[in-house]
Amino acid sequence: MVKTVSIATLICALSIGGVSAKEFQEHNNMMNHGDGHLMDMDGGMVMGQNTDTLPGGCDKIAATKEITVRAGHKYSEKFPGTMWAFDQQEFQFEPCTKLTVHFINEDEIRHQWMMHGLPKYMYPKGMFHLEVSGPGSVSGTLILPPGDKTYLVHCDIAQHMEKGMKAQLKVGKGGEDLPSIPGVTASVFPDDYSGKPFSLQEFVTQETQAKIASAAAAIAASAPKTDAQTNGNAGAADESFLSGVTVVGLAIGIIIGPLLTKRFKGMSVGEVVATVFELISHSIGFTVELIAKLVKKFLGKKAIPLPDK
Numbered sequence: 001m002v003k004t005v006s007i008a009t010l011i012c013a014l015s016i017g018g019v020s021a022k023e024f025q026e027h028n029n030m031m032n033h034g035d036g037h038l039m040d041m042d043g044g045m046v047m048g049q050n051t052d053t054l055p056g057g058c059d060k061i062a063a064t065k066e067i068t069v070r071a072g073h074k075y076s077e078k079f080p081g082t083m084w085a086f087d088q089q090e091f092q093f094e095p096c097t098k099l100t101v102h103f104i105n106e107d108e109i110r111h112q113w114m115m116h117g118l119p120k121y122m123y124p125k126g127m128f129h130l131e132v133s134g135p136g137s138v139s140g141t142l143i144l145p146p147g148d149k150t151y152l153v154h155c156d157i158a159q160h161m162e163k164g165m166k167a168q169l170k171v172g173k174g175g176e177d178l179p180s181i182p183g184v185t186a187s188v189f190p191d192d193y194s195g196k197p198f199s200l201q202e203f204v205t206q207e208t209q210a211k212i213a214s215a216a217a218a219i220a221a222s223a224p225k226t227d228a229q230t231n232g233n234a235g236a237a238d239e240s241f242l243s244g245v246t247v248v249g250l251a252i253g254i255i256i257g258p259l260l261t262k263r264f265k266g267m268s269v270g271e272v273v274a275t276v277f278e279l280i281s282h283s284i285g286f287t288v289e290l291i292a293k294l295v296k297k298f299l300g301k302k303a304i305p306l307p308d309k
Contacts, residue, residue, distance in 0.1 A: 036048050043131075045131040053143070067100075071103070071155065072084070072087075072111075076182075078183070082163050082164025089181050093169070093171060096146055112154075115142075117149070118142070149172070168181050
């Protein structure tokens with residue numbers, strides 16, 4: 001009896017193993033649903049494909065490029081605290097490049113290579129999207145817009161981006177680097193491997209400081225450009241100025257962070273930015289009013305007494 005049960009168990013285990021091990025599949029014959037949306041019933045998908053329409057500002061295709069991007073758990077091993085990753089975390093191409101992406105999923109689960117921030121008049125919802133369920137590959141093509149900009153590329157499956165499956169694609173010189181790109185930029189909230197007991201107060205303080213620093217950087221980035229910024233010969237000076245503003249903002253954030261912990265606790269980054277702008281607006285209004293009073297006091301014309309009759 002025991003021998004019979006053992007054999008049955010072994011057969012079941014082998015059967016389950018054979019079913020769970022999905023074969024690698026190339027998704028080449030997908031149905032075209034229009035507007036660059038390709039899909040099959042086996043878990044392959046392309047959204048936002050564009051092979052021939054030039055974005056506004058592109059007179060011609062500047063270059064034709066192909067890249068192969070691999071996704072899987074094994075690529076996260078070099079980034080502590082992550083679970084999934086792409087084999088590349090940064091890409092860079094000329095504006096108006098016709099780019100074909102060959103996306104290979106090496107895991108037994110679903111992964112995506114999704115690019116955000118594209119012009120919505122051409123790419124539905126402003127994105128280009130490749131997806132494969134289980135081991136397999138899919139390819140898609142897009143034409144990059146003109147200009148210098150850094151685009152987010154990530155997997156939109158729940159928690160996959162947060163656990164490391166994130167990259168950035170720079171067009172031209174690119175823009176600001178994105179935060180928390182594994183191996184490229186520092187994490188907004190770095191993992192703590194010190195082994196110290198968790199402190200809620202310390203965590204809240206660090207979180208608040210990070211939000212204030214992010215808000216300061218956003219304010220510096222949105223500041224109106226000066227003549228020096230538009231002058232190519234003053235590029236280095238402009239960069240130094242912005243860097244100085246950012247450093248000052250970060251320093252102020254670190255100093256006053258603990259004092260504002262209660263005020264910003266529980267707020268999102270957007271709410272923090274809105275609150276900071278509101279405080280700045282009130283401060284500017286108060287300053288202007290004070291200056292007006294001082295000017296009126298010191299420069300106002302005094303009444304000239306009339307001569308006695």
